[in-house]
Amino acid sequence: MWRGGTAAWGLLRGGGAGSPRAASGTAAAVVHLRQRLEKELEDIRGAGTWKNERVIASRQGPHLRLAGGGAGILNFCANNYLGLSSHPEVIRAAVEALEKFGAGLSSVRFICGTQSIHKDLEEKIARFHQREDAILYASCFDANAGIFEALLTPEDAVLSDELNHASIIDGIRLCKANKYRYKHMDMQDLEAKLQEAQKHRLRLVATDGAFSMDGDIAPLREICQLAQKYDALVFIDECHATGFLGPNGRGTDELLGVMDKVTIINSTLGKALGGAAGGYTTGPKPLIDLLRQRSRPYLFSNSLPPAVVGCASKALDLLMESNAIAQSMAAKTQRFRSKMTAAGFTISGKDHPICPVMLGDARLAAVMAEDMLNRGIYVIGFSYPVVPKGKARIRVQISAVHSDEDIDRCVEAFTEVGRKHGALP
Ligand code: PLP
Numbered sequence: 001m002w003r004g005g006t007a008a009w010g011l012l013r014g015g016g017a018g019s020p021r022a023a024s025g026t027a028a029a030v031v032h033l034r035q036r037l038e039k040e041l042e043d044i045r046g047a048g049t050w051k052n053e054r055v056i057a058s059r060q061g062p063h064l065r066l067a068g069g070g071a072g073i074l075n076f077c078a079n080n081y082l083g084l085s086s087h088p089e090v091i092r093a094a095v096e097a098l099e100k101f102g103a104g105l106s107s108v109r110f111i112c113g114t115q116s117i118h119k120d121l122e123e124k125i126a127r128f129h130q131r132e133d134a135i136l137y138a139s140c141f142d143a144n145a146g147i148f149e150a151l152l153t154p155e156d157a158v159l160s161d162e163l164n165h166a167s168i169i170d171g172i173r174l175c176k177a178n179k180y181r182y183k184h185m186d187m188q189d190l191e192a193k194l195q196e197a198q199k200h201r202l203r204l205v206a207t208d209g210a211f212s213m214d215g216d217i218a219p220l221r222e223i224c225q226l227a228q229k230y231d232a233l234v235f236i237d238e239c240h241a242t243g244f245l246g247p248n249g250r251g252t253d254e255l256l257g258v259m260d261k262v263t264i265i266n267s268t269l270g271k272a273l274g275g276a277a278g279g280y281t282t283g284p285k286p287l288i289d290l291l292r293q294r295s296r297p298y299l300f301s302n303s304l305p306p307a308v309v310g311c312a313s314k315a316l317d318l319l320m321e322s323n324a325i326a327q328s329m330a331a332k333t334q335r336f337r338s339k340m341t342a343a344g345f346t347i348s349g350k351d352h353p354i355c356p357v358m359l360g361d362a363r364l365a366a367v368m369a370e371d372m373l374n375r376g377i378y379v380i381g382f383s384y385p386v387v388p389k390g391k392a393r394i395r396v397q398i399s400a401v402h403s404d405e406d407i408d409r410c411v412e413a414f415t416e417v418g419r420k421h422g423a424l425p
Contacts, residue, residue: 064378076398082326085275096310102306108298108302115303121309122134122280131283132284137279144170149175152175152177159193168206204233210240215355218252235266237266244329249326263287266280269311272315273319337355345418353399358391359423364423371421372417
């Protein structure tokens, strides 16, 4: 029973609620700050890299309503690969966890922020990946920010694919190990860098399992062979693989038959696994034990809220019961990729639900994405600096909850819009 009462709530809000202050701090400093920020914002707009956020007024799902209009929009740009973000059982599990365990922990894990559901979810994640143990974070960004610094010292080396996710890059920046960057998925270059790195105590090869801009999958078999040859460890970020790649959705390591060769997996609960939030590391028990002692985003940030834990836990139950959802997503991916290729488009990657429609020109990608939305299809164009110059694209993401008709409508709209703007003959 909550005993704060409405008087306490009034005190917390204070007298100034609802009246934002125009500025605080010394007037001159604030004026300078505003000028500097406005110039920087103008530069971003001028460079054409301003990111607009469309406001969704419905649940996440294959069909959306956008604020201020558009209902029945077909959504092809979420990482909701399995459609679990609004799965009724996932939502129910969140509500039950919220009611039973409360809104949140108001604490980090090691002070008074660990509940039985956190331990259960960690055990379930380790079982799902067939690893010894797992540790939860508020996000996979945090898991990536926390692992390298805790694990590697100046005696060690980390070898990272040049196109790894920003959070891996930042995590590596924070650590004091010797850093090597190898060319994207280039095994010759990785081998050369491994040879150079032989002088260090420990070598860790770090790669995304699946790369989110290109929909391509890391050559993990070859990476693991090289790791074995040069006595290195392998780390993979499975954010775009967990839950749906491989015969049982375990990820890239299952898909490529190297589950016993990859030592460390980081992944997210914020994409295929219910889409709420959260991330984790799974791997050898002493590593997980060390992260609980040393990993800064874990030690100094609040515990995952119970509702979020409930979502992910139910999503994993659903996936461990059956691989039907993952297989339906794979069939839809196949349908989209083959129909788009037959229509004359080039789709990057292979067999992955991230299907980048390669267009080259940044303006073309932007106007085509806008025109797709006019036809009720929500897709996003990406151009430099998010992807290399001259490689602009529209990234389409397929979900298990798209129907065949949804996929066909998307292909038809692309074909019309492509012809209109000269991307197709
Ligand atoms: N790693 C990769 C490859 C990602 O794509 C993302 C999210 O975009 C992250 C890490 C961060 O995941 P989270 O959203 O859980 O912080």
